[in-house]
Amino acid sequence: MTLFPQESRDALSMLALLFRHRKLLTIVGLVSLVASFCVTMMIQPKYLAFGIIFPTNSNTRNELLSNPQFGYEIDADRMMQLLESEYIRNTIIDKHQLIEYYDIDTLALDWKLRLDKQFVKDITFFRSKYMSIVISANMHSPQKAAAIVNDIIDLVDKFQEKVLRENMTGEYEFQHTLYVQKKATVDSLLERIYAIKKPTGPEDLLSNYFIMASQQNVPKEAYDYVNSTELENLINTYRYQRARLQALTDANESARIALERPIPKNYVIDRAKPYYKKSYPSYTLNCLIGTLGSLLLVILVLLFRRKWQSLQTEVREEAGAHRVA
Template identity: 35%
Template sequence: MKETKNSGLSFLYKNRKMFAMALLLGGVVGGGISFFIPKKYLSTAIIYPYNSHTRENLVVNPQFGFEVETEQLMQLLESKSMFYRTVEKFKLYDYYGVDTTQNTWHSELSMKYISDVNFYRSKYLSVVINVTMEDPNLAADVANFQVEEVDRYRDAIFRDNRERELAIAELEYTNSGKQLAALKDSIYDLVENKALLYNFVENLDNENFDPSAFVTSPKLEVLVEEYVFELGRNREFRTTFNEMKEALLSPLPSVYSIDTAVPSYKKVSPSFILNILIGALLVFLLTLTFKMVGDKWHSLRTESK
């Protein structure tokens, strides 16, 4: 073990000039390449999720969302719909120079977008939006667009579902009204005084009211019972429909914007020092490998003679 270590150190020392030149050359190459790599700038926005989907609850209990809400917000931000919305808003296929006539343009665009636009959940349960692009102003605009658009996207998802439910509630209310009108017509066919039905309904909750003056036959009694039952259902349907309609007209709560992205003109890549170190290391390892292989080859040829 000790002999191997000494042999390795001896090998490095013996070829120190070569390896020093390799390190120097690699550093120069790495530093030179840095000037040809496009500069990129980082913009960051930080948001917290809502803890309720209604403004009334937010007024009573104004808190940030918890882990579940944060995960839901992350899923929305990372969705394909948000990707398409961002691409169309800023024409990112032009920014990335993607040829849309090629079959692979969508995959290429998606990979570049994912590389530049990142989301992660912080330990404080906030969502951090990092956008790295060659244009600092574009990076800030894209980051802020995520904050603004995710509310509109969520509203669109909920609105589709809520409108379907509202349509069902409206249909139930309408059908109940038709049934109520049909029962009323059937009752009117059996009674002469039309005002008695109104008086009967108005006094349903009056314990001292005597319905015998109105309900004069078994058939009429059955119709009145059905009418009273349907009237109760109709009132419930109307209340549900009005509540859902009011809720649909009310805007959903927005995410909490903690930090708005601003253009940063300090580049985050390429790193001049890092490229020098990487270049020096790569050329050194390449030189070391060739030297060891060359010495081994020379040794084998010598032994074969």
């Protein structure tokens, strides 16, 4: 005695149905296989190319030399944002004429949306578990796919430098403006001091005064240089502003050196090479899907037909029973 008699009967009935129509299923399977193969041959093939890069863990050469490591998760995430930026996308679209490649009608209102969808479908960026970035392109030409990947590898370095340079240039201009303003203030104070106490020779009397005043056993002549309250106030202000000028000079010089220093490039592990093995379409996958899909459709039609015939038989039997009654 079986636990599921109804299920067993249904399974046997299904097997009987398949065996009864085995010739039909065989013919459909063979025809579908040949048709799938022919259709796959007519599809324009695509070829995959990919490259691998690692971000740096710093944007300054000093830190990179002292700690030469690949970037961490946050560095990889930042690199992904740069790669997925509109600047990278538009530059590649223009350079490789992808509007013509995808045959996009620019007169349509949604042409940019359709172009971007095709771009993100064929050109992808993937962050691996090792924090590397895999850049891949799937195009109809293996040379074009490799060229796009390599251009993106080069372009992301330039784009990253462009973004960093913009911020560094702004910082340098800000520091330089403060330096120029402070230098003008110091020069103005110096002119006012010498307007009150004119030098009697070519030597810098004010500098000599600062040197002598900082020493012990200073001659009385050093203090005689400051002989008025106004001059004393100006000199004190000058000394303070000159110290501030020195700090701004150092900051301005640091910003200038940072601006002139080269930006470290990303680590390129693999550049793309043309691969002539088709990535799309797959004969095996297409034939398998086409054949199984056709067989499934035929089986569903046979099941529906059997169910319909069963219902018709039941209706006729009920009608005959009513007439007899």
